Ligand SMILES: Cc1cc2nc3c(=O)[nH]c(=O)nc-3n(C[C@H](O)[C@H](O)[C@H](O)COP(=O)(O)OP(=O)(O)OC[C@H]3O[C@@H](n4cnc5c(N)ncnc54)[C@H](O)[C@@H]3O)c2cc1C
């Protein structure tokens with residue numbers, strides 16, 4: 001909890017910090033990467049940095065955390081902290097790195113707000129920072145303990161399957177032959193690859209096989225194309241172009257908090273679009289294994305049936321469940337009778353009372369589905385989602 005004197009100062013300065021977040025963030029990253037170029041090369045996503053898409057997530061989440069502390073002094077925003085900590089753990093973030101971030105973040109705040117940063121203001125925001133940092137460090141420590149390691153492990157590609165024209169599945173086995181820890185359906189691993197210029201870049205990929213896949217891990221990667229204004233995605237294209245059976249990949253342990261909750265009597269709705277199908281198929285596989293009794297409504301949208309990765313598994317797992325109506329929408333070439341043409345639209349879909357929903361796909365898709373579910377009476381707290389990029393919803397975007 002924030003001390004009383006700091007709470008008043010944070011309340012008074014929050015608007016100024018919020019209004020200058022963009023500039024504070026820019027100066028923060030410029031200073032951080034000038035002092036520690038290795039962090040941009042080998043830890044942060046340099047594509048997001050170049051495009052500016054991730055930049056506000058970190059500072060924005062501190063402002064969101066401060067707002068939460070002021071509005072609900074007795075509660076910790078566990079959902080927000082958990083999501084960040086899972087991401088950090090998958091990246092191997094270490095406790096001592098928090099002092100480095102603190103140094104550069106505060107230098108940026110002083111730079112931008114100038115004399116407004118009196119000793120009281122600095123002390124109050126330092127308190128906010130360390131409340132959040134220490135909470136994250138504690139959750140990350142627990143996550144590392146549960147995984148048994150914070151180290152990267154080398155895996156060999158034992159199978160490579162072309163799912164669609166732009167999605168490839170890699171099945172992997174640990175090179176050391178050691179045991180493979182189980183995971184919860186919906187979780188992801190970080191994959192670290194060495195690139196031709198010597199950089200090592202990290203991206204997250206959801207485990208797309210059912211959790212019973214034995215000593216194997218499976219990820220399905222969509223190639224991110226470039227166009228006239230943006231370069232092609234670095235890691236997805238590297239994996240597609242260069243990683244074959246027999247090659248090695250470095251993986252983190254599985255992390256992620258978009259996992260199934262509730263018991264076998266909870267009705268579920270699993271909605272995906274495009275490559276967002278990966279964690280959803282893993283969840284469906286898990287439910288098929290355990291013979292989930294309550295209805296499971298399966299919803300997916302894609303460009304066409306030929307673009308629908310893991311479609312055979314999607315249908316087969318649903319088919320194994322006693323009550324799992326399937327609703328697929330394709331923008332074109334929808335097979336008559338079994339799928340509809342257009343974007344996902346839940347108007348005619350029955351959503352049983354008490355449904356818990358899990359969503360994964362592009363943000364406009366998730367916004368639309370979330371809105372439709374709320375209209376149908378699903379509680380906002382029962383709608384869970386995964387964003388395949390920086391989660392700017394965390395920062396209130
Ligand atoms: C929890 C989680 C789970 C995920 N699961 C999956 C999954 O199962 N399957 C999957 O395929 N993906 C998944 N992703 C997405 C994945 O992690 C990567 O983000 C994706 O593969 C793109 O990475 P990339 O290196 O190819 O692209 P990046 O190099 O990261 O580029 C991303 C975008 O930024 C643009 N960009 C890069 N540089 C610039 C620049 N200088 N100027 C302007 N724009 C630029 C690129 O054009 C591209 O559109 C997941 C992400 C998360 C967070």
Ligand code: HEM
Nearest residue numbers: 043044045054057058061093097098101132133389390391
């Ligand atoms: C209190 C301090 C910190 C806060 C509030 C914070 C917050 C965040 C947030 C909100 C995200 C985005 C999560 C998402 O994608 O859903 C993120 C991602 C990330 N964080 Fe932190 N973070 C902190 C400290 C650190 C530290 C110490 C490091 C290591 C130097 C670090 C490295 C990263 C990296 C590498 C990412 C992924 C972004 C990318 O790849 O570009 N963070 N953090």
